[in-house]
Amino acid sequence: MSGATLLSYSLQDLVMFGPDVFLRLFVRVNELLWPWLLVWPIAALILPCLAQSASEWPRRLAMALAGLGWIGCGYLFLVRYYGPINWPATALGWAFVVQGFLLLILKGRVLPAPMAWPTAVAWWLVVIMLPWLSVLQTGDMRALALFGLAPGMTVAASVLLFAAQPAPFRWLFLLLPLAWSLFSAATYWAIETYWLMGYPAAALVLSWFAMVLSPSPARTRDLQSAHPGPGH
Amino acid sequence: MLQLSRRRFLIGAGVGALTLTSPRVFAAADSPRGEAFLTRPIPSTGERIPAIGMGTWITFNVGTDQYLIDQRTRVLETFLANHGTVIDCSPMYGSAADVIGAGLAKLGARDRIFAATKIWTGDGSETRQQAATSERRWGIDRFDLLQIHNLLAWQPHLATLRDMKAEGRVRYLGITTSHGRRHRELARIMETEPLDFVQLTYNVLDREAEERLLPLARERGIAVIVNRPFQGGSLFRRFQSEPLPPWAGEAGASNWAEFFLKFIISHPAVTCAIPATTSVEHMQENMGAMVGPLPDASQRRRMAQYVREL
Numbered sequence: 001m002s003g004a005t006l007l008s009y010s011l012q013d014l015v016m017f018g019p020d021v022f023l024r025l026f027v028r029v030n031e032l033l034w035p036w037l038l039v040w041p042i043a044a045l046i047l048p049c050l051a052q053s054a055s056e057w058p059r060r061l062a063m064a065l066a067g068l069g070w071i072g073c074g075y076l077f078l079v080r081y082y083g084p085i086n087w088p089a090t091a092l093g094w095a096f097v098v099q100g101f102l103l104l105i106l107k108g109r110v111l112p113a114p115m116a117w118p119t120a121v122a123w124w125l126v127v128i129m130l131p132w133l134s135v136l137q138t139g140d141m142r143a144l145a146l147f148g149l150a151p152g153m154t155v156a157a158s159v160l161l162f163a164a165q166p167a168p169f170r171w172l173f174l175l176l177p178l179a180w181s182l183f184s185a186a187t188y189w190a191i192e193t194y195w196l197m198g199y200p201a202a203a204l205v206l207s208w209f210a211m212v213l214s215p216s217p218a219r220t221r222d223l224q225s226a227h228p229g230p231g232h
Numbered sequence: 233m234l235q236l237s238r239r240r241f242l243i244g245a246g247v248g249a250l251t252l253t254s255p256r257v258f259a260a261a262d263s264p265r266g267e268a269f270l271t272r273p274i275p276s277t278g279e280r281i282p283a284i285g286m287g288t289w290i291t292f293n294v295g296t297d298q299y300l301i302d303q304r305t306r307v308l309e310t311f312l313a314n315h316g317t318v319i320d321c322s323p324m325y326g327s328a329a330d331v332i333g334a335g336l337a338k339l340g341a342r343d344r345i346f347a348a349t350k351i352w353t354g355d356g357s358e359t360r361q362q363a364a365t366s367e368r369r370w371g372i373d374r375f376d377l378l379q380i381h382n383l384l385a386w387q388p389h390l391a392t393l394r395d396m397k398a399e400g401r402v403r404y405l406g407i408t409t410s411h412g413r414r415h416r417e418l419a420r421i422m423e424t425e426p427l428d429f430v431q432l433t434y435n436v437l438d439r440e441a442e443e444r445l446l447p448l449a450r451e452r453g454i455a456v457i458v459n460r461p462f463q464g465g466s467l468f469r470r471f472q473s474e475p476l477p478p479w480a481g482e483a484g485a486s487n488w489a490e491f492f493l494k495f496i497i498s499h500p501a502v503t504c505a506i507p508a509t510t511s512v513e514h515m516q517e518n519m520g521a522m523v524g525p526l527p528d529a530s531q532r533r534r535m536a537q538y539v540r541e542l
Contacts, residue, residue, distance in 0.1 A: 012464070013411065016326045017293045018510065024297055084295035084327045 015190040017085040022191060025081045026134050026143040026150060032076075037146060040069065044127040044147035044157065048120035051161065059114070066158055067103030069148030070096050077151055086187075092180060096151065099176050112166060116213050119160050122206060126157045130202060137195035145199075152199030155180050159203050163210030170211070177203055269315045269522040272503045274404065275453035276428045281346055283497040284522045285318030286311050286515075287459060287508035292321070292328035303510070305335035310512045312341055314519035320431070320457065320506045321370075322350035322381050323362060329369035342372050348429075348457070350381035350408060356388025360396065379406040379431055383414055383421070390425060404428035410459050412440050422448050431457040434502070436495045436539045438463065446501035455503040458496050462507060467492055470542075477538050483527035489514065493521035495535050498528075 030037055043065050050062035074096025083090030115123075127147050134145040145153040155177045162173035181200035188196040271280040286308070294300035311319075321328050329349070336342045349366045351359050363378055378396070380389045386407060393405040406429030409418050415432075422430060422445070430449060434441040438460070449456045462468055472488055485491035489507070496505045507518045527535060 016290055016324065017295075018290050020510070021294050021297065021300060024300065028297060081295065085293050086326065 011186055011190040015086075015187060017191070019191040019193050021085055022082075022187075023134070023138045023140075023143060023193065025077065026138070026145055027140060029077050029081060029149050030142055030144060030146070033149070037149060040072070040146045040148035041127065041131075044069070045124065048115055048123045051115035052117070052120055054114055062115075063103050063106070063161070066161055067100040069154050070100030070103060070158070072100075072148045073151045073154045074100060077149060088183065092151075092176075092183065095176055096180075099173065103173075106169070113164075115161075115164065118213050119164060119210055122209060123157055123160050126160070126202065126206065127153075130156055130199065133195045133198045137193050151180060152184055152196065152203075156199050156202040156206060159207040160210045163207045164213070174207060177207070270497065270526070272455075272497075274428065274455045274503065276404070276455070281318050281504055282315050282522060283502075283504055284316060284493060284519055285320060285346070285348075285457070285504045285506040286316055287506035288319065288321045288328040288332060289325055289459075289508055291508040291510045292331045293326035294331055295327050301331055301334050304331050305338050306512050307509065307515050308332070308335040308341075309339055310515040311519065312339065312344060314516065315522065316519060317344065317346040318348060318457075318504050318506065319345050320348045320459075321366075322352050323366060324350070324352045324381060329366055333369050333371040337371055342370075346376045347372055348377035348379065349375055350379045351389050351393070352381035352384060354385050356385040356392075359389045359392035360401075363396070363402070374400075375402050377404040377406060377429055378402045379408045379429060381408055383407060383409060383417060386421065404455075406430055406455075406457075408432070408457075408459070412438055415440060415445055419444050419448055422452055422454060427452075427454050429455045429457055429503075431459055433460045434458045434496055434499070435461050435463055435467065436492055436536055437467065439536065442499070446499060450501045456501050458502055458505040461496050461505045462489075462492055467539075471539065474542050477534075479531075479534070482525075483531045483535060484525040485527075486520070487517055489517040490521045491535065493518060494526055495532060497521065498526040498532055 047062050047065050050058040050065070053059055074093045078089045078093025078096055080093075083093060130153055131145045131147075131150075134143045134150065135141055137143070147153050147157050159174065159177050162177065163170060165173060181203045185197060185200040188194065188200075270283040272283050273280050291307075292304055294304060308319075319332060321332060323329065336345065347370060349363075349370070351362050353359075353362055363375065367374060378393055380386045380393070390405070390407070393402065396402045397405055406427055407418065407421060408431035409415065410431075410433050412433050418430065418432070421427070430445070432441050432445055434446070434456075435458075446456065448454075468488060476485065476488065476491060480486070480491055483491070484494050493505055493507065496502055505521075509515050509518060
């Protein structure tokens with residue numbers, strides 16, 4: 001296919017499903033897991049308390065919870081439900097699963113300092129307010145987008161954790177959220193589900209927010225010892 | 233697969249006789265309910281197919297959602313109940329082939345359709361394999377029509393499709409384009425290759441095909457399937473709030489769906505239009521375009537002008 005032919009396709013031409021089919025994915029995933037799906041919002045509310053802890057093991061647990069969330073929405077929502085109507089979602093879903101396992105493996109090693117208070121507040125606001133965007137879009141309470149089950153919601157919250165990481169891990173973990181945000185924004189635009197654009201928009205804004213608020217290496221005891229000064 | 237039942241044979245024979253004795257391009261077959269519906273001949277064989285078929289782009293890609301699979305099955309049921317037979321799909325359309333297969337199985341309708349799909353792969357050696365996969369997904373033994381999707385690797389696919397046709401693995405072969413793309417290349421293929429069908433985009437606003445492709449199809453005896461008859465639904469979004477012209481009834485149109493579809497199927501080169509829908513009511517409206525009078529050439533001009541001016 002020539003470049004000119006490829007460019008003649010609009011975004012809408014490349015999306016092979018309608019909004020009704022996509023929006024029902026939220027309902028179907030929630031119905032499948034009811035009532036156990038309530039575990040996820042509870043875990044999402046507890047996570048910042050763990051991430052703010054001065055001791056290491058609660059922070060490890062916070063990262064492990066985030067990892068389980070990524071595995072959950074990657075496999076269930078993206079691979080099993082979204083993949084059959086949109087093949088790139090399958091590949092992205094497995095990438096979510098890999099990222100989730102990475103979080104489980106690396107755990108506390110990549111959360112060197114307690115989560116900052118403003119970041120924790122932002123997290124709570126995100127997990128309380130953003131689930132309703134999908135309800136606004138569908139007019140159906142059953143379509144609530146929950147952390148750990150809905151990818152947009154999971155990404156928007158998780159970037160607050162990822163952007164606060166030291167440099168190598170920060171960019172490693174932000175790569176997939178960025179890719180997902182661009183992919184999903186294009187999809188939502190094409191199927192005209194404009195309320196859902198709030199998820200990728202929030203992910204991008206919150207990434208910047210968390211990076212600004214993340215403790216600098218100079219203020220992080222662990223990292224100070226990892227970067228010896230001239231006196232050592 | 234389309235099998236020749238006694239009723240279908242009698243309808244076909246009657247329609248054939250009508251065609252021979254009528255100056256009209258179209259033939260009308262009688263339905264069991266007594267209303268006439270339009271059929272058009274496939275030039276390469278003379279076999280008649282209903283002038284309205286069913287597209288599945290976007291509409292039938294519902295994944296594993298059983299609620300929506302059942303709903304699309306009702307759309308399919310309505311299509312079949314209104315004399316529809318031509319169903320068009322592509323491996324590109326996600327789960328649409330599986331949803332068609334599920335619907336056909338539930339309705340026991342595998343032998344009542346004219347099954348058309350596409351070969352959509354850049355690998356010219358995968359023609360047979362992809363056709364076999366599509367057959368399995370539809371739950372049928374063979375397709376009536378296999379088309380090369382958007383001219384993709386068309387030379388090797390066409391060679392294989394010819395072999396398959398000779399072996400009886402497919403009844404007709406064709407090639408498709410959409411959105412008005414690559415018309416010049418398609419015209420070259422139509423001029424040089426023996427084809428049973430072409431599929432292209434044509435509607436009351438997208439009329440480029442009138443210049444070269446439709447006359448060429450008539451000249452070369454190639455059946456024409458028209459995709460995107462509603463411009464992917466945008467014709468409704470733009471015009472549905474507007475009133476039909478007062479003379480629409482004279483052109484045989486009682487709603488916008490009939491207006492748009494009758495404009496297309498009244499072109500003498502067009503064999504079949506394949507609108508897609510997710511709604512039973514819209515399917516009924518679409519199939520209504522096969523019933524009643526069609527606009528003549530001057531009415532067609534008037535229809536195009538009316539829409540342009542809106």
